[in-house]
Amino acid sequence: MLAKLALLSLFITTSMSAVAAPTPMPEKGGVINVAIIGEPPTLDPMASTTDLVGTISQHIFETLYTFDARWQIVPLLADALPTISDEGKTYLIPLRKGVTFHDGSPMTAQDVVASLQRWESIASRGRQTATLITDISAPDENSVKITLKTPYAPLLALLSLNNSAAVILPQAEAKQNPLTTFTGTGPYQLKAHKPDQYIQLVRYDGYHGREGEPQGYGGARKQYLDEIRFVPVPDPNTRIEGAVSGQFSYVDSLPVESFNRIKSGKDRPVVLKPMGWPVFVMNTKQGVTANLKIRQAIQAALVPQDMLAAAFGSPEFFEVDGAMYPKGNIWHTEAGTEAYKPAGDMAKAQSLLREANYQGQTLRILTSRQYEFHYKMAQVAQAYLEAAGFKVKLDVQEWASLTQNRANPEKWDIYISHSPFLPDPSLSGVMSDTSPGWWTSDKKHAALTAFNSETDATKRVALWANVQTVINEEVPIYKVGNFNSLSAQAPVLQGVTPAPWPYFWNAWLAK
Structure with missing residues (x-):
């Protein structure tokens, strides 16, 4: 049933040793x-x-x-x-x-x-x-x-x-x-x-x-x-130095721009392709982003191509893509992605802000430097959002603090995270009404109920397109694109x- 849908394996590495030595016995x-x-x-x-x-x-x-x-x-x-x-x-x-x-x-x-x-x-x-x-x-x-x-x-x-x-x-x-x-x-x-x-x-x-x-x-x-x-x-730089010097047996979540440095160090680079997708989660419960027009203005103002380039550098490590799943995955669909503009749509963003009667309230973005690509995307997003007319404050926190504070709707309007491409779309946190962001709507419930109650695999794939469309219309999240991850071993x-x-x-x- 569902298991048969999960055809895309993430368990691949594209950057290990060029010549594999004979593997000794464990x-x-x-x-x-x-x-x-x-x-x-x-x-x-x-x-x-x-x-x-x-x-x-x-x-x-x-x-x-x-x-x-x-x-x-x-x-x-x-x-x-x-x-x-x-x-x-x-x-x-x-x-x-x-x-x-x-x-x-x-x-x-x-x-x-x-x-x-x-x-x-x-x-x-x-x-x-x-x-x-x-x-x-x-x-x-x-x-x-x-x-x-x-x-x-x-x-x-x-x-x-x-x-x-x-x-x-x-x-x-x-x-x-x-x-x-x-x-x-x-x-x-x-x-x-x-x-x-x-x-x-x-x-x-x-x-x-x-x-x-x-x-x-x-x-x-x-x-x-x-x-x-x-x-x-x-500190990501400390993780890089640890990988180069061979201090650790395994180093998780390295900035991808360190690839060549890692390659010349004692540990070997490990690239997972594709890893997943960076995401801006909107607070739909209260505050400035509880307004749908504001969320749509944010969607229009953001420039994913520039955010991904700043976060990952080489196009080898990212793909500009508004679909929730990449091409080749059983769940891939372009439904509803018309609102995703690689270069943004500043005129539309400013028009939506006027419709929303935005009064200059501060847009608070929670991010962390422990995932350096989160922080780099936040910096680029801030520039474009301010150009659209928003007043923006970056709140840079330790990751553990961010994961605790995102549970309090009074403390943020957007938080930045990422997710792997999960084998079933219903595993994504945004599907839950109680997950931070607290997205609830009649359209969501209608589309998601139809999707989750259908047990026929082929019909579920078609019904997922309706869910993705509602996500793009109501903007509880903003998917930035696809990315590959770098670790060292x-x-x-x-x-x-x-x-x-x-x-x-x-x-x-x-x-």
């Missing part, structure tokens, strides 16, 4: 240091949609399902894909036996029920789904049943994602909010967390993984490494598959 042991863009706002994967949290927490916690290397949905803690009955309204999920939490206790159906109920109340994507769920129960010790009011095609994809994630916790911990202990079923467990210094994960010797071969995020999760340390390095680190959320099970150190 060896057990060793410690790696992974440079990340900053201190995560939380280690609770239900409570955050940030990639940073998902990257770290996926090593500790697991979901019932996940995605393989072709973005197809595969079982993880579930034993198999669910049995779906009652015209798509009942999902019976068999659970794997022998799975234990990091405290040694066995995973039970009651743990799964309690975890999914917590996900319904805490996670933004869980709250989005909760309105359609009538019951979550355990018919027996080895299965869980989810009953829906109406068919909901994205359910399995939502249960598979690693941020705002439906991770499985011990029943007692599922009652915590905020989460104060972090007991998962994953291949690595949390040993120490020293904020702004490191997050130390060590091998969980009781891990009961899946059999077979690795398959992207699915399949076998081999525990070759003794320890993984995630080290916050907020030490030559001795083997077994890492380039992915939007890098993972280090299956990785090992060559002697």
Whole structure:
């Protein structure tokens, strides 16, 4: 069904060693240091949609399902894909036996029920789904049943994602909010967390993984490494220097203009193509951007070609594209993209400002320099928005602070973020009424309900065009374009598959 739609694999690298040496056999042991863009706002994967949290927490916690290397949905803690009955309204999920939490206790159906109920109340994507769920129960010790009011095609994809994630916790911990202990079923467990210094994960010797071969995020999760340390390095220049000098085993999210420098350093560059899309999220709940005409004026004033050039430099690292998915992806459509102008439309922006009766209120843009391309796009956007007649203030914050402050509608009008090309459009945060931005409208609900309730794969593709059209008309977000990402990897680190959320099970150190 949905899984068959996900044909575009992101798990590719375009810039590794020109000549591949024979790969030695994996060896057990060793410690790696992974440079990340900053201190995560939380280690609770239900409570955050940030990639940073998902990257770290996926090593500790697991979901019932996940995605393989072709973005197809595969079982993880579930034993198999669910049995779906009652015209798509009942999902019976068999659970794997022998799975234990990091405290040694066995995973039970009651743990799964309690975890999914917590996900319904805490996670933004869980709250989005909760309105359609009538019951979550355990018919027996080895299965869980989810009953829906109406068919909901994205359910399995939502249960598979690693941020705002439906991770499985011990029943007692599922009652915590905020989460104060972090007991998962994953291949690595949390040993120490020293904020702004490191997050130390060590091998969980009781891990009961899946059999077979690795398959992207699915399949076998081999525990070759003794320890993984995630080290916050907020300054991008420091991350560059760390990659050049070989200070880290892996360096995430490097400015793409450093590619040639990284190439000549000790670590090797890793390019993920395509990675995803930068996005300006609008506050539709209150403030200046609650006015549709204002949002449309912003849409017209922005010049994506210049923002992408400033952020990524070489055209090899970006594509000017207003469609939510790139060409070649099953979800690609040009529907509604007429409002996306590569060179902007300043006259239209100024006309819309007059129609909106704009009175010079400050347009507050939240951004961060930890993702340097966010900040560079913000600077270019500020110039064009001011030329259109806006009064603009850039509020530059640490990424952890930004992800907390975006939850308060009084503190911003636009925040800048990015997303990978997710395997199902319904996974995007803008689809949720409760995600920061708080976009709700009759047009949205009509288009999205039709899309989400349709289970026929071909019909869903056609219905997605209607959703994209509404996004472009009501401008809850502004997609800037497509981009490729740059990371760096030490030559001795083997077994890492380039992915939007890098993972280090299956990785090992060559002697």
